[in-house]
Amino acid sequence: MQTTVEIAEQLGLTADEFERIKSTLGRTPNFTELSMYAAMWSEHCSYKNSIVWLKTLTREGDHLPVKAGEENAGLVDIGEGNAVVFKIESHNHPSAIEPFQGAATGVGGIHRDIFTMGARPIATLNSLRFGNINNNKSKDIIKGVVAGISHYGKDFGVPTVGGEIYFESNYLSNPLVNVMSVGVVKTGQTISATAYGDGNPVFVVGGVTGKDGIGGAVFASADITEDSAEDLPEVQQSNPALGKRLMEACLELAPAKALIGMQDIGAAGITCCAAEMSAKGEHGMVLQLEKVPTRHPNMRAWEILLSESQERMLMVVKKGQEQTVIDIFSKWELHCAQIGHVTADKTLKCYLNETLEADVPAASLVPGGGAPQYHRAYTVPTYFEKIRPFDIQFIPDTDNPQFVAERMIAQPNIASKRWIYNQYNGGATAPSDAAIIPLTGTDKSLAVTTDCNSRYVYADPHQGAQIAVAEAARNIVCSGAEPLAISNCLNFGNPYDPEVYYQFVYALKGITEACRKFNTPITGGNVSFYNQSPDGAIYPTPVIGMLGILENQDALLTQGFKHEGDLIYLLGRSRNDISSSEYLHKIIGIEYSPVPHFNIEEELHLQRAVSKLNKAGVLQSAHDVSEGGLFISVFESAIPNGLGFEIHTNDNFRTDAFLFGESQSRVIVSIRPEDKEKFDAVIHAIIDATEVSVRAEKIGVVKGDTIVVDKEVWGKVAEWKRIYNTAVEEHLK
Numbered sequence: 001m002q003t004t005v006e007i008a009e010q011l012g013l014t015a016d017e018f019e020r021i022k023s024t025l026g027r028t029p030n031f032t033e034l035s036m037y038a039a040m041w042s043e044h045c046s047y048k049n050s051i052v053w054l055k056t057l058t059r060e061g062d063h064l065p066v067k068a069g070e071e072n073a074g075l076v077d078i079g080e081g082n083a084v085v086f087k088i089e090s091h092n093h094p095s096a097i098e099p100f101q102g103a104a105t106g107v108g109g110i111h112r113d114i115f116t117m118g119a120r121p122i123a124t125l126n127s128l129r130f131g132n133i134n135n136n137k138s139k140d141i142i143k144g145v146v147a148g149i150s151h152y153g154k155d156f157g158v159p160t161v162g163g164e165i166y167f168e169s170n171y172l173s174n175p176l177v178n179v180m181s182v183g184v185v186k187t188g189q190t191i192s193a194t195a196y197g198d199g200n201p202v203f204v205v206g207g208v209t210g211k212d213g214i215g216g217a218v219f220a221s222a223d224i225t226e227d228s229a230e231d232l233p234e235v236q237q238s239n240p241a242l243g244k245r246l247m248e249a250c251l252e253l254a255p256a257k258a259l260i261g262m263q264d265i266g267a268a269g270i271t272c273c274a275a276e277m278s279a280k281g282e283h284g285m286v287l288q289l290e291k292v293p294t295r296h297p298n299m300r301a302w303e304i305l306l307s308e309s310q311e312r313m314l315m316v317v318k319k320g321q322e323q324t325v326i327d328i329f330s331k332w333e334l335h336c337a338q339i340g341h342v343t344a345d346k347t348l349k350c351y352l353n354e355t356l357e358a359d360v361p362a363a364s365l366v367p368g369g370g371a372p373q374y375h376r377a378y379t380v381p382t383y384f385e386k387i388r389p390f391d392i393q394f395i396p397d398t399d400n401p402q403f404v405a406e407r408m409i410a411q412p413n414i415a416s417k418r419w420i421y422n423q424y425n426g427g428a429t430a431p432s433d434a435a436i437i438p439l440t441g442t443d444k445s446l447a448v449t450t451d452c453n454s455r456y457v458y459a460d461p462h463q464g465a466q467i468a469v470a471e472a473a474r475n476i477v478c479s480g481a482e483p484l485a486i487s488n489c490l491n492f493g494n495p496y497d498p499e500v501y502y503q504f505v506y507a508l509k510g511i512t513e514a515c516r517k518f519n520t521p522i523t524g525g526n527v528s529f530y531n532q533s534p535d536g537a538i539y540p541t542p543v544i545g546m547l548g549i550l551e552n553q554d555a556l557l558t559q560g561f562k563h564e565g566d567l568i569y570l571l572g573r574s575r576n577d578i579s580s581s582e583y584l585h586k587i588i589g590i591e592y593s594p595v596p597h598f599n600i601e602e603e604l605h606l607q608r609a610v611s612k613l614n615k616a617g618v619l620q621s622a623h624d625v626s627e628g629g630l631f632i633s634v635f636e637s638a639i640p641n642g643l644g645f646e647i648h649t650n651d652n653f654r655t656d657a658f659l660f661g662e663s664q665s666r667v668i669v670s671i672r673p674e675d676k677e678k679f680d681a682v683i684h685a686i687i688d689a690t691e692v693s694v695r696a697e698k699i700g701v702v703k704g705d706t707i708v709v710d711k712e713v714w715g716k717v718a719e720w721k722r723i724y725n726t727a728v729e730e731h732l733k
Helices: 005-010 015-025 031-040 092-097 099-115 136-156 240-256 269-281 301-306 322-331 401-408 454-459 461-477 498-518 582-588 600-615 629-638 655-660 673-690 717-732
Strands: 074-079 082-090 120-130 160-167 176-186 201-206 259-264 284-288 312-317 335-343 347-352 355-361 435-438 445-451 482-491 522-528 541-550 567-571 621-624 645-647 667-671 696-702 706-709 712-716
Touching: 005 015, 005 031, 015 031, 015 355, 031 269, 031 301, 031 355, 074 482, 074 522, 082 099, 082 445, 082 541, 092 099, 092 136, 092 176, 099 120, 099 136, 099 176, 099 240, 099 259, 120 136, 120 240, 120 435, 120 445, 120 541, 136 160, 136 240, 136 717, 160 435, 160 445, 176 445, 176 482, 176 541, 201 240, 201 322, 240 259, 240 312, 240 322, 259 269, 269 284, 269 301, 269 312, 269 347, 301 347, 301 355, 312 322, 322 335, 401 582, 401 629, 401 655, 401 706, 401 712, 445 461, 454 461, 454 498, 454 541, 461 482, 461 498, 461 541, 461 600, 461 621, 482 498, 498 541, 498 600, 567 600, 567 629, 567 673, 582 655, 600 667, 600 673, 621 629, 629 645, 629 655, 629 667, 629 696, 629 706, 629 717, 667 673, 673 696, 706 717, 712 717
Parallel strands: 082 482, 082 522, 120 160, 284 347, 482 522, 645 706
Antiparallel strands: 074 082, 082 176, 120 176, 201 312, 201 335, 259 312, 284 335, 347 355, 435 445, 445 541, 482 541, 567 667, 567 696, 621 667, 645 696, 706 712
């Protein structure tokens, strides 16, 4: 079929890109070849509008055996012969149209990225954003996404151990479904996504190839509109039972040393795997597409090459080891077909029967090879003009903090999400600010978290993104662990909008600076643009998935108060600051305000103070101050063991700012009275050694089973807990 620029544009390419393809090939591409380029040069696969900035991220560190982007997922050496493989990715557009399968296939896809490297997934986290919880469309999407995550997780057998969920109106048409998988592997036993060795056989294994998902990468690279449901390709179907068998077969094959390389068949299908593996290994492939097991008869070459059917892998096998592969996959009752071989000429030649359907240089399809890279224009968002006039002096302080607190604990962004996570196959993890995952056979545990307050990033992309990294690190530290590395999932609107691109650029600058400060390099991740509808773009949402290491259980910190009579301290400084808080936004009803106070040096010193206090053995609990402010953190510290508290406000600050403000770099801790002298000594030693003032303000005491603020009794913890635990479920009825 003779292709034209009109056909190229229908496939999502530009006229300039069509000319570039013609120049690369020295001829006009046929339809199969053009379809391959359209998928691989889509935003979803090529990162063409983001890669110039992604290259500025901090991608090397002491614990990283490989740089970010060199493998399917990040790899972190944690010592004692063990390494962690982890990554966070999005499945936003499919989840907007088909919430159940969109979410389920998102979970399956991220797990395959982990075990394709030879690691066994042991935990899942998610970061979810939905529209207004009282909107019927939102309710349907929420229930569908939750059911999809639950369906895949339970049948696949990997627990969901943590995450975050927010509800904001601008996510109505563009929900965010970001999923992180964490796996473990023995050092030196990872499998690379590469192809080399002239004549080595190429296999496709796992499920059959159907017509589902064809064009999915292109669909994910466009705005959501009223017609998007019609544009959606045949929806990918998850099969977690098949996925689990595929995982077990791949992990059984790994120690057999029969593989050169392996990669999950995801976006852009076999095309993406063949191109990326060949380019990395500086080789090529000859593929016989009629040998691919298919679900439908008479599938065309471009359909086979671009299908995104789930639960499949492409692997390059060492010549002579074919039977080893066949035997293992036969044992697990999985398809296993040799479909081609590796060549030395660095091109992809794809045949269907005797017909050569595609002949393209492998590197020309991938980022860093021939895929385009663009420098987009960006301008300061005009809505900043609505933020600048904000002045707290024009907001009356609350004269009824109890009434505010009662409303705050029922806010969907703050209230417990137990209705949702109770539907998952949750793993047993300590009630800490980060999820804690013990590592079998060692004294160590992993600490993992996902974090981002997108309203902060909207108010100030640079500082808001710094806060996302800082809060993730703070959650790790408040669990007694040391932050090691991050994976990020960068969710933004249309990159061709200069104001959206400004948000993206400055968020990446903030992430880069924060990662250097906290020594947490980026191991990889995902960019999701085009989260935009006719109603506008989502809040910029650069989600941070962070990994930390807990050296032993003695270092573990949990957030719950432990004993009657323990003293409650606020570490960090209070401020007259209610900017971008849940209180200001949801209770007062003000949309535009600055980012809360944040100073990265202040944050670093706070986290070091928490670590030193924990190593000194004086902390009974620790919980960071985040959404909802100080009162919510103290209340959440009371919940685990049902212990009440008496706290007092500070006359130097407004009551609303002290209790509900969200200025950063603060942690609520509790200590035994007999440890007060040691606690004070550690604080003074930090100040003497660093000449940095770390404020520790005693604000109350653990006492009884009631909530008392400024000597006023607000009621029983148990009743407040009931409201906190049931608010989200009540909204979703």
